[in-house]
Amino acid sequence: GQNIDQPTEMTATEGAIVQINCTYQTSGFNGLFWYQQHAGEAPTFLSYNVLDGLEEKGRFSSFLSRSKGYSYLLLKELQMKDSASYLCAVMDSNYQLIWGAGTKLIIKP
């Protein structure tokens, strides 16, 4: 079966760095997405990785290792507005997105 695993909840301090991990087992791979979702809102796109390595975009970076079925989202200089759920999703061989359950990130002052 297809499976995406990510931690349910994480807590971090304002100004710090946090890494949210995602492991996956899917039928085929056409890229991995990270989305941010604030409560009561639709997801917003953060990053897309299809090749191994690190993609940096401002305070957010995303890493992919296809051989390990592993990705992480790295958030630096955390701000209170970063409190949200972070969803990992993998596009399978049929170009369908397989979603993780999301990681709720709580930022404390």
Added chain:
Amino acid sequence: GAVVSQHPSWVICKSGTSVKIECRSLDFQATTMFWYRQFPKQSLMLMATSNEGSKATYEQGVEKDKFLINHASLTLSTLTVTSAHPEDSSFYICSARDSRGGETEQYFGPGTRLTVT
């Protein structure tokens, strides 16, 4: 960037009535649209995938006669919840993709919160 709109943003209806939700791609042609449902504190659940001009493909467990999807144009898809019941209360989100040329990113609408009383 690509923009997807949904209307209405929220709706309250009585049990037994039908509700139509519209999803529009504003600045691109959406050859494929996806409809998701999300219950509180849960992840997105794909309900169906629709390609323009074709019948929607429903995920297992989703009643096609209850959740009617129409994707008649490259910029509009509609989801009609027929004979709504309180358990249909949820956050419904559409996303759209221009599948031509190998585009992979999906653009999400802002969502529609449905409450059935």
